[in-house]
Amino acid sequence: MSREMEEVRDHFIQGISRITHFWGFPKAMGALYGAIYLSPEPLSLDEMVSLVGVSKGAVSTNIRNLERLGVVHKKIKVGDRKDYYIAETDFWKIVKGVLREREKNEFDLALRSVGESLDMVKEIETAGTVSEETLFYQQRITELKSFFDSLDNLVATLIALDDLRSGVIKNIFKKQK
Amino acid sequence: MSREMEEVRDHFIQGISRITHFWGFPKAMGALYGAIYLSPEPLSLDEMVSLVGVSKGAVSTNIRNLERLGVVHKKIKVGDRKDYYIAETDFWKIVKGVLREREKNEFDLALRSVGESLDMVKEIETAGTVSEETLFYQQRITELKSFFDSLDNLVATLIALDDLRSGVIKNIFKKQK
């Protein structure tokens, strides 16, 4: 590969790297995706090490996370013990995968936490102590909880759509344009 | 305030804290919003210090960012040199504010970075070197760029909507339910 092409590749990888980091993922994760995305052939772990310039361990853990999110796919060759990876090129699908993961993990927990707070207030009230203060708390927490519920449903809906691209999102986009 | 109510408040604050941290903001930022959101009265800087338990400096910088995002609002009282803050309670508006900020800052930069990569490939090609490799690069990078453009437009559209709540998002939500 020519020096110019390598420059393009590195510039691109660095760009993707920054984006993923901005959205709260390790920089190496984005770099890996970038490298795989720009490779016509499936990449092995060692190839990624030399392309991205991080350690074997880092590639191993990051590539596993990428696959869990559905951002890359393992591609095994017969008679070859190496694992090869190719990039998912349907970006809306990738978005869905990421949303699904975030939904499952922490969002849920947040929702529960707010729900618990609400339960605590209600318990205080049923114990007899109803004041302006408890009512205010209950109202505010209820409002936030209902917002989270809406968000939760919205994300669940998006995830459930068969094809996000030709689905709702694109329609909004078109209409508004 | 009763001990039980303080427990509720702290539990709630901790929950909000976790959410904001998960989405890439400082934990103290969420804690501050939680404290203000649960206060019937506007809060001063010193009150926030004692409620949230971080230093004055941290409150100062975090509250400024919250205000910049439109998540809280400054409320000055006449004949009182303190700054007081109240919470924005329209959560969709908050989402818009955050999206607007992210849009402005880093997303733009990401878009530009990918665009630059594309320009670089094209330049190589106009210099005479057209190969399977350059074509592959061009195709891949173009596809990603077009995705980013769509996203960019989508977010811009959402931001531009007067009232997100009664707007598109809610419609999607209703339809799908």
Add this chain to the structure above:
DNA sequence: TAGAACGTTTAGTTTGAACTAAACAAAGTA
């Protein structure tokens, strides 16, 4: 003018996530 009451800024510290190096496990091959 001095001093108090604010919010801001800065220099230094803390913290936790992500990384490296290296040991390890598994599975094939001579």
Add this chain to the structure above:
DNA sequence: TACTTTGTTTAGTTCAAACTAAACGTTCTA
């Protein structure tokens, strides 16, 4: 069996972001 080739795990390190403590600037009051 011993050795190679692969991916994984672990113990320790690095580094950037967020924090603290304290100095600072400003504005009001006596």
